[in-house]
Amino acid sequence: MIKLFSLKQQKKDEEGSARAGGSQKKASAAQLRITKDLNELNLPKTCSTEFPDPDDLLNFKLIICPDEGFYRGGRFVFSFKVGPNYPHEPPKVKCETSVYHPNIDLEGNVCLNILREDWKPVLTVNSIVYGLQYLFLEPNPEDPLNKEAADELQSNRRLFEQHVQRAMRGGYVGTSYFERCLK
Amino acid sequence: MASGEIENSDYQQKRWHNIRKLLERSGPFCHPDFEPSAEILDYIMNSCKVLIVGAGGLGCELLKDLALMGFKKLHVVDMDTIELSNLNRQFLFRKNDIGLSKAKCAVEFVNKRIPGCEAIAHHCPIQDLDDGFYRQFHIVVCGLDSIVARRWLNGMLMSLLQYNDDRSLDQSSVIPLVDGGTEGFKGNARVILPGMSACIECTLDLYPPQKTFPLCTIANTPRLPEHCVEYVKVLQWCKENPWGPNTGLDGDDPQHVAWVHEKAQERAMKYGIANVTYQLTQGVLKNIIPAVASTNAAIAAACATEVFKLASSCCANMNNYMVLNMSDGVYSYTFSAEKRLECVACSNTTRVLEIEPDATLQVIYDKLCEDNGYLMKSPGITTVINGRNKTLYMASIKSIEEKTKDNLKRRITELGLYNGVDLLVADVTTPNTITIKLKFSDSIDIDMSR
Numbered sequence: 342m343i344k345l346f347s348l349k350q351q352k353k354d355e356e357g358s359a360r361a362g363g364s365q366k367k368a369s370a371a372q373l374r375i376t377k378d379l380n381e382l383n384l385p386k387t388c389s390t391e392f393p394d395p396d397d398l399l400n401f402k403l404i405i406c407p408d409e410g411f412y413r414g415g416r417f418v419f420s421f422k423v424g425p426n427y428p429h430e431p432p433k434v435k436c437e438t439s440v441y442h443p444n445i446d447l448e449g450n451v452c453l454n455i456l457r458e459d460w461k462p463v464l465t466v467n468s469i470v471y472g473l474q475y476l477f478l479e480p481n482p483e484d485p486l487n488k489e490a491a492d493e494l495q496s497n498r499r500l501f502e503q504h505v506q507r508a509m510r511g512g513y514v515g516t517s518y519f520e521r522c523l524k
Numbered sequence: 525m526a527s528g529e530i531e532n533s534d535y536q537q538k539r540w541h542n543i544r545k546l547l548e549r550s551g552p553f554c555h556p557d558f559e560p561s562a563e564i565l566d567y568i569m570n571s572c573k574v575l576i577v578g579a580g581g582l583g584c585e586l587l588k589d590l591a592l593m594g595f596k597k598l599h600v601v602d603m604d605t606i607e608l609s610n611l612n613r614q615f616l617f618r619k620n621d622i623g624l625s626k627a628k629c630a631v632e633f634v635n636k637r638i639p640g641c642e643a644i645a646h647h648c649p650i651q652d653l654d655d656g657f658y659r660q661f662h663i664v665v666c667g668l669d670s671i672v673a674r675r676w677l678n679g680m681l682m683s684l685l686q687y688n689d690d691r692s693l694d695q696s697s698v699i700p701l702v703d704g705g706t707e708g709f710k711g712n713a714r715v716i717l718p719g720m721s722a723c724i725e726c727t728l729d730l731y732p733p734q735k736t737f738p739l740c741t742i743a744n745t746p747r748l749p750e751h752c753v754e755y756v757k758v759l760q761w762c763k764e765n766p767w768g769p770n771t772g773l774d775g776d777d778p779q780h781v782a783w784v785h786e787k788a789q790e791r792a793m794k795y796g797i798a799n800v801t802y803q804l805t806q807g808v809l810k811n812i813i814p815a816v817a818s819t820n821a822a823i824a825a826a827c828a829t830e831v832f833k834l835a836s837s838c839c840a841n842m843n844n845y846m847v848l849n850m851s852d853g854v855y856s857y858t859f860s861a862e863k864r865l866e867c868v869a870c871s872n873t874t875r876v877l878e879i880e881p882d883a884t885l886q887v888i889y890d891k892l893c894e895d896n897g898y899l900m901k902s903p904g905i906t907t908v909i910n911g912r913n914k915t916l917y918m919a920s921i922k923s924i925e926e927k928t929k930d931n932l933k934r935r936i937t938e939l940g941l942y943n944g945v946d947l948l949v950a951d952v953t954t955p956n957t958i959t960i961k962l963k964f965s966d967s968i969d970i971d972m973s974r
C-alpha cells in the first residue's frame with residue numbers, strides 16, 4: 342500500500358516548475374514498439390523494405406517479388422502507415438501496384454484477416470509481411486475483393502493465370518488497365 | 525471572534541461531519557496502517573491536487589463526486605466543446621453552453637455550486653501539457669473514451685518515475701492513476717500505481733478491438749446495415765473523393781455524414797438490407813456506443829472512492845481492476861491484473877550509460893554489444909531530439925542501414941546527442957525497446973527525472 346498522505350504532506354511543485362534544462366519529449370509506446378518490430382524484422386528473401394525517411398519508422402514501403410506461383414517475376418509495392426494506436430490497431434496497408442488479384446482491389450485495398458478483424462497486439466510487422474507474401478502464393482478466392490478475378494480463379498485457372506500475366510506485363514484485363522510491374 | 529466566523533466554523537463542522545467520521549477515528553474495517561487524524565481532511569481539502577482527465581460523461585460525475593467529498597485543488601482537462609447530444613447525461617452543461625469548452629463550463633458550474641471548490645480548467649489536448657504540469661499532481665483520475673489518450677497519459681506518468689541509486693523505485697515519484705471507462709451498460713474501473721502495478725500497456729489486450737468486418741464481406745456479401753456504411757467509408761470514399769483527394773472523411777461534418785448515408789442507402793437497396801438510418805451511419809462512422817448515464821455514475825463513483833482512499837489511506841484500494849456488466853442482469857467482479865515483465869511502458873526502467881563526450885556512435889554500439897550489462901546482438905538505436913524521432917543506427921533494415929552507417933563514425937555531439945539524452949535501443953536480447961540515458965563522463969550529475 343502506498344501512503345500518499347504521509348508520503349506527500351508537502352505541496353507538490355507548482356505548475357511550470359519543470360526541472361532545469363526543460364522537458365525532453367518521450368517516445369510514444371507506438372514508437373517503442375515499432376522500433377522493436379523493425380529491429381527484429383526477418384524478411385523472406387522475396388521481400389525488401391524502403392524507408393523514404395530513415396527517421397520516420399512509422400511510414401515505409403514493403404516490396405514483394407514472388408519467386409513462385411502465379412505472380413512470379415512481378416514486383417509489388419505496399420505502403421505501411423503505423424498509427425499512434427499501434428499495436429492496439431493494425432498498421433494501414435495498401436497495395437500501390439495495380440494487380441489482378443482476388444484479394445486486392447483496383448484501389449489497392451487488401452483483404453487479409455490480420456489487417457482487420459483478426460488483428461491482435463501480439464502480431465508484428467513481420468506477421469503482416471508473411472501474410473501478404475502468402476496472398477501471392479495462395480490467392481484465396483473464398484474471400485474475394487476483386488470478384489471477377491476470384492470467380493475466374495475458381496472456374497478457369499488457366500485463363501486466370503493468363504490474365505495475371507497480361508496484367509503484370511501491362512495491359513487490359515476486361516475494362517481495367519494494369520501498369521507493367523515485371524521486374 | 526465575529527459571530528459570522530463561529531457560524532461558519534459550525535457550518536464547516538456539520539458539512540464534513542460524515543467524512544470526519546471516516547478520517548478521525550479508527551475502526552475494524554480500516555487499513556491496519558491507518559492513523560486517524562484531523563490533518564487528513566485538511567490534506568484532502570488544501571493540499572491534495574487531483575487531475576481529472578476528461579469532462580464528458582464520466583468527467584462530470586467525477587468532478588461532482590470529488591468536489592462534494594472535499595477535494596478543492598482539482599484540475600480538469602478536456603479539449604472538447606459541448607454538443608446538444610451531450611446534455612442528457614453531462615449534467616453540468618445547459619443548452620446555452622453548446623459550443624463552449626467542456627472543461628471550462630464544468631469547472632465554472634462546480635465552483636459556483638460547491639462553496640470553497642477551486643477547480644481549474646484546461647481546454648486543450650492532454651498532449652499539449654508537459655511533464656512539469658503533470659508532476660504537480662498527487663493523483664490523476666481519468667474518464668476518457670480514447671485508448672490513444674489513455675496510453676499517452678500512462679506513458680507520461682511512467683516517465684515521471686524516479687529510481688534510487690540501487691534501482692529501487694522512489695515511491696514519492698509515483699502518481700497513482702485511477703481509470704474509468706464505460707461502453708453502454710458495461711464499465712470498468714481500475715487503480716494503477718505506476719511502476720508498481722499493472723499499467724494500461726500491460727493490459728492492452730483487455731481493451732476490445734474496434735469492431736471491424738472482413739473487407740471481403742463488406743465488398744461482396746453485405747448482410748448488415750453496418751456493412752453498407754463501412755463499404756462507403758472504407759472503399760467508396762477514397763474511390764470517389766467527393767470533396768477532392770485531400771479531404772478525408774470527417775464523421776463530425778454533417779455534409780460528409782449525409783453523403784455516406786445516401787451512398788450506403790443505395791447499396792443497402794441493392795442488397796435488400798433495411799435500416800440504414802442517418803443515426804446508424806453516424807454511429808458507425810464515429811464508432812459511437814450509446815452512453816448510459818447510470819453506468820457513468822456507477823463507474824465514476826467507484827473511481828472517486830478509490831481517489832478518496834488513495835488520498836486518505838483510510839482503506840485498502842481495489843486490487844486492481846473492477847468490471848461492471850449490467851447488460852444481462854447485474855454482474856461485477858474485481859481481479860488483480862498482473863504487471864507484465866515485458867511491458868513497454870512500465871518495465872522500461874531507464875538505465876544509464878557513461879560515455880566520453882567526444883566518443884563516436886560506434887563506441888556506444890560496441891559498448892552495447894560487449895559490456896556485460898548488455899551483451900546485445902544487433903542493437904537498433906534511435907532517439908528523440910527536439911520532439912523529433914531520429915534513427916541513429918539500425919542494421920536490420922537494409923535501406924536504413926545504408927543511410928545511417930556513416931553515423932557510426934561521427935561523434936555523438938555532432939549527432940545532436942547531449943548529456944542526459946535518452947537513447948531507445950531495441951535488440952533481440954531484450955523483450956522490448958529499452959531506454960538508456962547517456963551520462964557524459966566529465967559531467968557531475970544528470971537529472972534522472974528528465
Ligand SMILES: [Zn+2]
Pocket residue numbers: 722723724725726727863864867868869870871
Ligand atoms: Zn505496464
